[in-house]
Amino acid sequence: MDAKKITEILHALSSKIDKEKEFLTELDNVIGDGDHGINMARGFKAVDAKIDTLETEDIGEILRTAGMTLVSTVGGASGPLYGTAFMKAGMTMSKKTQISLSDFLACLNAAVEGVKMRGKSVQGEKTMLDAMIPALEAMNKAIEQGLTSADVLKCGTEAARQGVEYTKTIIATKGRASYLGERSIGHQDPGATSFTNMLEAVYDYITA
Amino acid sequence: MDAKKITEILHALSSKIDKEKEFLTELDNVIGDGDHGINMARGFKAVDAKIDTLETEDIGEILRTAGMTLVSTVGGASGPLYGTAFMKAGMTMSKKTQISLSDFLACLNAAVEGVKMRGKSVQGEKTMLDAMIPALEAMNKAIEQGLTSADVLKCGTEAARQGVEYTKTIIATKGRASYLGERSIGHQDPGATSFTNMLEAVYDYITA
Amino acid sequence: MKKLINAVDQVENQMISGMVKAYPHYLTKLNCGNVVVRTEKKSGKVALISGGGSGHEPAHGGYVGTGMLDAAVAGAVFTSPTPDQIYEGIKEIATDKGVLMVIKNYTGDVMNFEMAREMAEMEGIKVEQVIVNDDVAVDNSLYTVGRRGVAGTVFVHKIAGALAETGADLEEVKEVAEDVIANVRSMGMAIRPCTVPAAGVPGFELKDDEMEVGIGIHGEPGTHRETLKTADEITDMLLDKILADLDYSGAETAVMINGAGATPLMELFIINNRVADVLAEKGIKVYKTFVGEYMTSLEMEGFSISILRLNDRLKELLDAPADTPAFKA
Amino acid sequence: MKKLINAVDQVENQMISGMVKAYPHYLTKLNCGNVVVRTEKKSGKVALISGGGSGHEPAHGGYVGTGMLDAAVAGAVFTSPTPDQIYEGIKEIATDKGVLMVIKNYTGDVMNFEMAREMAEMEGIKVEQVIVNDDVAVDNSLYTVGRRGVAGTVFVHKIAGALAETGADLEEVKEVAEDVIANVRSMGMAIRPCTVPAAGVPGFELKDDEMEVGIGIHGEPGTHRETLKTADEITDMLLDKILADLDYSGAETAVMINGAGATPLMELFIINNRVADVLAEKGIKVYKTFVGEYMTSLEMEGFSISILRLNDRLKELLDAPADTPAFKA
Ligand SMILES: Nc1ncnc2c1ncn2[C@@H]1O[C@H](COP(=O)(O)OP(=O)(O)O)[C@@H](O)[C@H]1O
Ligand SMILES: Nc1ncnc2c1ncn2[C@@H]1O[C@H](COP(=O)(O)OP(=O)(O)O)[C@@H](O)[C@H]1O
Ligand SMILES: [Mg+2]
Numbered sequence A, B: 001m002d003a004k005k006i007t008e009i010l011h012a013l014s015s016k017i018d019k020e021k022e023f024l025t026e027l028d029n030v031i032g033d034g035d036h037g038i039n040m041a042r043g044f045k046a047v048d049a050k051i052d053t054l055e056t057e058d059i060g061e062i063l064r065t066a067g068m069t070l071v072s073t074v075g076g077a078s079g080p081l082y083g084t085a086f087m088k089a090g091m092t093m094s095k096k097t098q099i100s101l102s103d104f105l106a107c108l109n110a111a112v113e114g115v116k117m118r119g120k121s122v123q124g125e126k127t128m129l130d131a132m133i134p135a136l137e138a139m140n141k142a143i144e145q146g147l148t149s150a151d152v153l154k155c156g157t158e159a160a161r162q163g164v165e166y167t168k169t170i171i172a173t174k175g176r177a178s179y180l181g182e183r184s185i186g187h188q189d190p191g192a193t194s195f196t197n198m199l200e201a202v203y204d205y206i207t208a
Numbered sequence C, D: 001m002k003k004l005i006n007a008v009d010q011v012e013n014q015m016i017s018g019m020v021k022a023y024p025h026y027l028t029k030l031n032c033g034n035v036v037v038r039t040e041k042k043s044g045k046v047a048l049i050s051g052g053g054s055g056h057e058p059a060h061g062g063y064v065g066t067g068m069l070d071a072a073v074a075g076a077v078f079t080s081p082t083p084d085q086i087y088e089g090i091k092e093i094a095t096d097k098g099v100l101m102v103i104k105n106y107t108g109d110v111m112n113f114e115m116a117r118e119m120a121e122m123e124g125i126k127v128e129q130v131i132v133n134d135d136v137a138v139d140n141s142l143y144t145v146g147r148r149g150v151a152g153t154v155f156v157h158k159i160a161g162a163l164a165e166t167g168a169d170l171e172e173v174k175e176v177a178e179d180v181i182a183n184v185r186s187m188g189m190a191i192r193p194c195t196v197p198a199a200g201v202p203g204f205e206l207k208d209d210e211m212e213v214g215i216g217i218h219g220e221p222g223t224h225r226e227t228l229k230t231a232d233e234i235t236d237m238l239l240d241k242i243l244a245d246l247d248y249s250g251a252e253t254a255v256m257i258n259g260a261g262a263t264p265l266m267e268l269f270i271i272n273n274r275v276a277d278v279l280a281e282k283g284i285k286v287y288k289t290f291v292g293e294y295m296t297s298l299e300m301e302g303f304s305i306s307i308l309r310l311n312d313r314l315k316e317l318l319d320a321p322a323d324t325p326a327f328k329a
């Protein structure tokens, strides 16, 4: 997969997020401050515009640019988190013009590490990590089993969705939802949901 | 009439004003700021308390004290006006222990001059003067005609009431009501009304 | 009525007490109603006194201190103080140089201050007065008692206070105060009313999309009521009236964007953004801008614009040091 | 939504423009979002930067100037600014002595500032940070990300800014900022909500007789909601929590009564009247009191109390000269 396809995938993420905007915002309304969908949609709209101006074959540069654009347009908590995720992913792809499935998993791994570092958070705190980490683990396992790209991604989105379900059962200990204490139980995390949406968009792209 | 009777008359004014308090306030609500009755009642309550502590035969001192008490407790426009009226009246009675009918008219004359001076106002501006001046003129005329005290005061209250009626027909050019311009027409002036109430109280006292 | 108070008949004295307790180095309260004077009495200078009803905080107590007022008198909410209060203030601050009273043009205020003046003069105290009437909203016609005094009064305190601090004579201080009055114009508007505690109900009512243009600092009606417009349109409307009333062309000015009490500072800055642009476009130079709450109306939501035409002397006095709780220069 | 604005997507930049146009001698805006820096850059000193969402005016731009901040960054209303904005601010003000970031403890603020710091460090700029967490309302427990930063932040700006102005080293300035943070506690309440312009509806709703106790500066819920009490009772409730959290006994303190945006100054003084009495009764000496709008929440109606326990050094730095649009000493 080359730079052109990566650019197309980023556009696919953007339209997926735009479609889910209202729902994400509604989720954030319940346990946060009701801006997650708006924040993410604003950021990906800026990514849309920015990546089309890039004239590079360097996938790392494209991902880093996407990350920096998210960082400088989203704001709040999710801006630095997703921004860092994309930038860290981009660093693993530096100067590369092709991306393989194992490169993709390395990207995701770097993204998880970036979110953990940036958010000072771990799995089980009712955040995007609760979708990201299970998805990464499931995909690593699937690739070891020699599954196809499509099947690997299928396993990943499945695991992410289960992660979102899991966030309903736990108390938030990071981000705004943490102020709610026990009252955060029963509601799914917006960030975990938006990550799952993005993974779904990647799966849809490669199976289309 | 001696100091004791003057003190009784002042108490009579106070209870009259207290009785008219709501009505005066309602009138002020329409063309002013709705506090005339409250202001006057507060002031006369203070006068009530103050004059009972005086141990003097000097009617001038009693009236001056009443005036100063009004000045220091009423506030707004009517405080200085009625306060000045009573203080000026008191000055005409300085060191006197008896008050005659013509003394009373001299008091009222001084009061009118005091209000004019203090308020920089003349007859016809829709103020208390529109009751005070006609009342004074009517009483001066009645005294020339040799009428009894009761009849003189009766003429005075009659003229004051007509003055109040007259205020309904004119535009206010002094005080808060003046900001209303033409919209002040049709409403009677609170200050003209409260003056008439006081004169009525004096009449009631001497004819009781 | 939803207010952070204890009792409606305690608001004035608890307010003054809280103010004096906040600024004991600046303010001392007299034992005769709500009168505050400078904690360190200054002699050898003309003493300035001002005041009015309560509810305009930080006016007037907030302006007592070096380079501004020597005493401030607070009546009941939106009601002129009584002469004896004012007189006690005058007596306390009077110096050989005399006393200047800065009065806002309301019948009650003028009469009560003038009576206090007479009382003080009987004691041999030299007293002069100026009457501020900067509000261009209601025209000065046959049917009014002249224009109302509003936020421009703060410029009078600042500039006359600065001159007084130099030891100038009473006549000079009065003269410069009148120079400020002659050169300052103001106008305000509101989108939400305020409630006098003792009344318990709002002074007026506005629909969700209505505003009152030309409102006074006690919520008195102004020129008219109309549909709420954008901040820029409202600003233009007020500026039009102010600029039509006095020739500011080519002049340097001081601008005050005064919040009525409940207006967020964010909105006052948005308004100043427009004021600055319009004045620049018209070639009127802004020498100094003041944005904040200077002469409020309890929790009314709205603002006023005041523009002072400066000359070299006014400019210098505006810049002179001032150290008071609410105004520092 | 009844507001004095032009368009919901213009409030932040028109606010900043209006602020800069009001105070050009103090503030200059960078061409990269809503970042303001001192008009006269000071070298040879540690540079201070702070910021957060818009809607807290005069914070943070109002505190840029001599003896306080060197730069302030404003995000969208109630939303953390982005790292690139903060980074541009840092680059502009950075000196050889380094840069101190004063951050309020919100996940978004902390992360965005930390990213900016990394960017600056990559350019060889020395950057340190402190995180203000003075709000005692929500307990610092397992289930929170620590206490929120509220009005006590202004004391950090003042005191760290004063030390920086003397040419002290980055470590010393950071250390004194942390000393302030360790010694300041705050708590707030509200009787009326505010409306984020882009949202168009109030952030929460209260009944006519209800108040929210322990509210945050973005209208976040606090400890509980209850029937409105008198100003004295409410004050006692907040003071109880503050005084239970830190041992102020025998100490000298600085007190801040901060208006949330729509609270009349009269009410803030009534509250201070009680604060002063209670502290006096408990033998806690008030060295200095600040009453006004320092860290607001748009047009929210309510207030917060902050109490800073002083030592000789903090006292001296609190008194040191400061000359900014919103804070002069
Ligand atoms: N420390 C953290 N680590 C990982 N994810 C976090 C952290 N804090 C918040 N998040 C994620 O961010 C999401 C909220 O994002 P958003 O609403 O855009 O920002 P904000 O909370 O500043 O309004 C949460 O649903 C959660 O998934
Ligand atoms: N300049 C004036 N001369 C004479 N009477 C006046 C003048 N101004 C006001 N008044 C009288 O005062 C009355 C209003 O008194 P009041 O309501 O107590 O004071 P305020 O107008 O300050 O609220 C008016 O009805 C009018 O009779
Ligand atoms: Mg959110």
Ligand SMILES: [Mg+2]
Residues within 6 Å of the ligand: A033, A035, A076, A077, D078, D079
């Ligand atoms: Mg947010």
Ligand SMILES: [Mg+2]
Residues within 6 Å of the ligand: B028, B032, B033, B034, B035, B036, B076
């Ligand atoms: Mg009245």
Ligand SMILES: [Mg+2]
Residues within 6 Å of the ligand: B033, B035, B076, B077, C078, C079
């Ligand atoms: Mg009145």
